Amino acid sequence: MSGGRWYNSDDIxxxxxxxxxxxxxxxxxxxxxxxxxxxxxxxxxKNACVCVCSGCLIEQLTEEKYECMVCCDVIRVMAPVWSCxxxxxxxxxxxxxxxxxxxxxxxxxxxWRCPACQNVAFKAxxxxxxFCGKVTNPEYQRSEIPHSCGDMCGKKRTGRDxxxxxxxxxxxxxCPQCPAFVTKxxxxxxxxxxxxxxQTESLxxxxxCGALLNCAEHCCSQICHQGxxxxxxxxxQQVCFCGVVHREVxxxxxxxxxxxxGYFSCNKQCGKMLECQAHRCLQTCHPGxxxxxxxxxxxxxxxxxxxxxxxxxxxxxxxxxRGCTDAIPSCGKICSKPLPCDTVHLCDKLCHEDSxxxxxxxxxxxxxxxxxxxxxxxxVIQREELMFTCxxxxxxxxxCGRHKCGELCCVDIEHKCTFxxxxxxxxxxxxxxxxxxxxxxxPCWQTSFDELACYCGETVMYPPVPCGTKPPECKNPCTRQxxxxxxxxxxxxxxxxxxxxxxxxxxxxxxxxxxxSNIPCHLQDIxxxxxxxxxxxxxxxxxxxxxxxxxxxxxGECKQPCLHPRPECGHPCKAPCHPGTTCPHTTCxxxxxxxxxxGCRKETMPCMEAASSYxxxxxxxxxxxxxxxxxxxxxDIAQLTKKEQTQAKLECDxxxxxxxxxxxxxxxxxxxxxxxxxxxxxxxxxxxxxxxxDARKEFKFVSEVEEEIRNLVELANKGKQPKRxxxxxxxxxxxRRIIHELAEVYGVESVSYDSEPKRNVVITAIRGKSMCxxxxxxxxxxxxxxxxxxxxxxxIKQYNSK
Numbered sequence: 001m002s003g004g005r006w007y008n009s010d011d012i013x014x015x016x017x018x019x020x021x022x023x024x025x026x027x028x029x030x031x032x033x034x035x036x037x038x039x040x041x042x043x044x045x046k047n048a049c050v051c052v053c054s055g056c057l058i059e060q061l062t063e064e065k066y067e068c069m070v071c072c073d074v075i076r077v078m079a080p081v082w083s084c085x086x087x088x089x090x091x092x093x094x095x096x097x098x099x100x101x102x103x104x105x106x107x108x109x110x111x112w113r114c115p116a117c118q119n120v121a122f123k124a125x126x127x128x129x130x131f132c133g134k135v136t137n138p139e140y141q142r143s144e145i146p147h148s149c150g151d152m153c154g155k156k157r158t159g160r161d162x163x164x165x166x167x168x169x170x171x172x173x174x175c176p177q178c179p180a181f182v183t184k185x186x187x188x189x190x191x192x193x194x195x196x197x198x199q200t201e202s203l204x205x206x207x208x209c210g211a212l213l214n215c216a217e218h219c220c221s222q223i224c225h226q227g228x229x230x231x232x233x234x235x236x237q238q239v240c241f242c243g244v245v246h247r248e249v250x251x252x253x254x255x256x257x258x259x260x261x262g263y264f265s266c267n268k269q270c271g272k273m274l275e276c277q278a279h280r281c282l283q284t285c286h287p288g289x290x291x292x293x294x295x296x297x298x299x300x301x302x303x304x305x306x307x308x309x310x311x312x313x314x315x316x317x318x319x320x321x322r323g324c325t326d327a328i329p330s331c332g333k334i335c336s337k338p339l340p341c342d343t344v345h346l347c348d349k350l351c352h353e354d355s356x357x358x359x360x361x362x363x364x365x366x367x368x369x370x371x372x373x374x375x376x377x378x379x380v381i382q383r384e385e386l387m388f389t390c391x392x393x394x395x396x397x398x399x400c401g402r403h404k405c406g407e408l409c410c411v412d413i414e415h416k417c418t419f420x421x422x423x424x425x426x427x428x429x430x431x432x433x434x435x436x437x438x439x440x441x442x443p444c445w446q447t448s449f450d451e452l453a454c455y456c457g458e459t460v461m462y463p464p465v466p467c468g469t470k471p472p473e474c475k476n477p478c479t480r481q482x483x484x485x486x487x488x489x490x491x492x493x494x495x496x497x498x499x500x501x502x503x504x505x506x507x508x509x510x511x512x513x514x515x516x517s518n519i520p521c522h523l524q525d526i527x528x529x530x531x532x533x534x535x536x537x538x539x540x541x542x543x544x545x546x547x548x549x550x551x552x553x554x555x556g557e558c559k560q561p562c563l564h565p566r567p568e569c570g571h572p573c574k575a576p577c578h579p580g581t582t583c584p585h586t587t588c589x590x591x592x593x594x595x596x597x598x599g600c601r602k603e604t605m606p607c608m609e610a611a612s613s614y615x616x617x618x619x620x621x622x623x624x625x626x627x628x629x630x631x632x633x634x635x636d637i638a639q640l641t642k643k644e645q646t647q648a649k650l651e652c653d654x655x656x657x658x659x660x661x662x663x664x665x666x667x668x669x670x671x672x673x674x675x676x677x678x679x680x681x682x683x684x685x686x687x688x689x690x691x692x693x694d695a696r697k698e699f700k701f702v703s704e705v706e707e708e709i710r711n712l713v714e715l716a717n718k719g720k721q722p723k724r725x726x727x728x729x730x731x732x733x734x735x736r737r738i739i740h741e742l743a744e745v746y747g748v749e750s751v752s753y754d755s756e757p758k759r760n761v762v763i764t765a766i767r768g769k770s771m772c773x774x775x776x777x778x779x780x781x782x783x784x785x786x787x788x789x790x791x792x793x794x795x796i797k798q799y800n801s802k
Contacts, residue, residue: 053173053174054171057090057173058172061075061077061090061147061172064076064077066090068091068095069089069115070098070099073092075090075091077147079092079093080094080128081128082096083172084114084117086117086119087114087119088172088173089114090172091115096115096125097124100125101124107120130147130148130149131147131148131149131172132148132149132151132154132170134170135149135151138150144169145169145170145172147172148169149170150169150170152169153165153168153170153171153175154166155175157178158174158175162178162197162198164178177196178196178198179196180196180197181195181196181197182194182196182197184199186205186224187203187204187224187226188207188211188225190224191207191224204223204225205223206224208220208221208222209222209224213229213231213232213251213252214229214252215232215234215251215252216255217232217251231252232251232252233251234250235248235250235251236248236249236251238253238254238262238263239261240263240265240266240285241259241262241263241265241266241270241287241288242266242270242271243261243262244285245266245268245285259287259288262287265284265285265286266285268285269281269282269283269284270282270285270286270290272290274290274292274293275292275293276293276295276324276325278323278324279293279295293324295325295328297323297324300321303330303331303351304330304351304352304353305330305334305335305336305351305352307331307351308331310328310329313329328353330350330351332351333350334348334351335347335349335350335351337356339356339359341358341359341361341378341379345359345361358378360377361377361378362375362376362378363376363377363378363381365388367389368387368388368390369394369409369410369411371390371392371409372390389408390408391409392408393405393408394407394408394412394415396410398416398436399414399415399438400421400438402436403417416435417435420432420433420436421433421437422436423441425441425442425444425468426444427444427446427468430467443466444467445467446466447465447467448466448467449463449465450465452469453471454473454492454494455471455474455478455480455492455493455494456474456476458474459471459472459473459474459475459476460472474493477490477491477492478490478493478498483501484503486503487503489502500521500522501520501521501522503521504517504518504519504520504521505520505521506519507519507523507526508526509526509528510525510549511527511528511532513528513547514530516528527546527547527548529547530547531543531545531547532546532548532552536552536553537558538557538558538577538579540558540562540563540577540579541560557577561573561574561575561576562578564583566583569588569590569611571588571590571607572590574590587608588606588607588608589606589607589608590606591607592605592606594650596650597652598656598659601653601655601656687745687777688741690741691738691741692777692780692781694734694738695778695781696781696785699778701735702738702742702778705728705738706742708726709743709746709748709763710776712725712748712763713747713748713770713771715765716765716766716770717765717767717768717770722766722767723767724765725763725764726763727760727761727762728761728762728763730757730760731760731761736759739761739763740761742777746765746773747766747769747770747771748764748765748770749763749764749766750762750763750764
């Protein structure tokens, strides 16, 4: 080549000599250092890099050092493979098939993603082909590249305008740049030059462009360039359509708007004289000729208000208009044109030529938010756009969801919050300075560049340290000063207080009753669970609280009941402790068990009622003694002494007399009473008056309970088990008392368990001890409440008179 110089490939890049097949030497036109030489050097470097990439693939595949990214195993020369056409990575064919079917490879739309470059492919590979794709299931030849067909590649290169196929053998990786020379024109098209086909940069010549600019008057003075020419920068004077306003603009501005007189509109009144030579144009500055005079007789065909035609007015005798200066005849009707207040108000003047006057009425306008209305003169609305704000405050939540809007007459849609958030950040030291927002605040952005160490200083966290970071965890024993001398079992910590000492020691309880073992060192107040039993300051009682801390009389005075005996009955006083004073005179509320002489009747009642019962019993006894004295019998008055009065007794009733009669009859007949020949065990039960009264009040509840107890007793007497138990559900105290009394009548054991409000009763029937009475309580109540039959009418015999 004339004017050229030969360069060895080693002068450019060493890798290029090894990988550029078929080009050991080449020619560079021009001198070293020119733009063409630098461009050629860059292109050669790109080709070398591409060849090195393909060469590495060839080397690794040949030496079986290339690993599949899916299975991480080496790709053998005989194994079927698949190569991605985007990143040129090579995979096992079976591996890429499994990957294409896996959920992890699926793209958002359709297709699957390459494991290496994430390029989306719509069709999964099905067959084993060579790198150029022309041969299926290529055979391995030692003299050829593995997995290639050995023929020329022939694939289309990546260049936009290159039509030359790849001319090297079938290979992995991208095809090298096209080495062919082609003739290309410069940007302006005046000069042509031979360059590499792979060159992508545009050619430039040294000539002036000369293309016509946008103004269509001047030509481009730039050197050969790419793209459109710049607009013309020459400044020219332009006039508006009406010829009043002038401006200075770049040449070519509004070139298409020129109408022969002007280029633009000044947006002012035209003011040109119309054809009538009497009126001027009232339109805004406009291109072209002005419109005909609107008052011309050819254009006006009705009166000023438009309600009556001029032809009809001419018939009535009005003069005919000859020119635009002649007055338009008036019809004499109300104008009724809409007034400029933009409402439904109409002009109430007679038909006239000039504009309708301002409206004298009022209109209703709404506030910004539309919740309030207001009446204002239409003149104000015509003069300015009136809008007022009401006093209604917006109650909607702002965008943060925390604050209310609170604006007067609010018209916002989003209601953005303008307050500062102010919540504490995760560091616990700073507050959020952002605009109030939804969700969690961002982490604290402040960072410390000082080292953060634990308390003992052995473990260090190096900067940067985010704000709020706790000191690092240290495994060394704690070195702080402790309150005890026991061994330390916890590690170094950042808390101000150490964990409590858990060393096991011996300690006395709070009341010094006993010494407990295996007590952790940090426990100070220990209760043994026993009664305190310390003497109280009153001198009569002892503390009944569980082993406690502090003084026994924390409330100031003893509240336990007085134990002094009453002089009249001997029961304790029971009033709150009153040391130094006599017992108050109050009614004794102690319960006293009473029975009759034969022991059949038994009842528990307050002491006061027992005393009155004894007085009644003593009066009867004295009366009987007096009757015996009158008969001359001796009387023992020792039974009526004061000591005997304390033993209150009940009177024997008819049932007692029945039992006594049965006893005497059994003695006379020599019958064993233990066999219960008269069924006294089942017939001698007596229901108390209080139990009968409760049965009348809660008839349903008593009937259910008695039925349950009766079934339990029958099961215990007939079954194999000697005992039967039943648990009632939790109930009130009065209902539990009814169960206890009924259980006593049936000979059934009853015990209450648990505490209020879940306290319940458990009854247990025992074979041989529990017996059912002949008559149930419910049957007894029903007989008492049943209406008695009327007495029978005596039969009267009637005798006939003789």
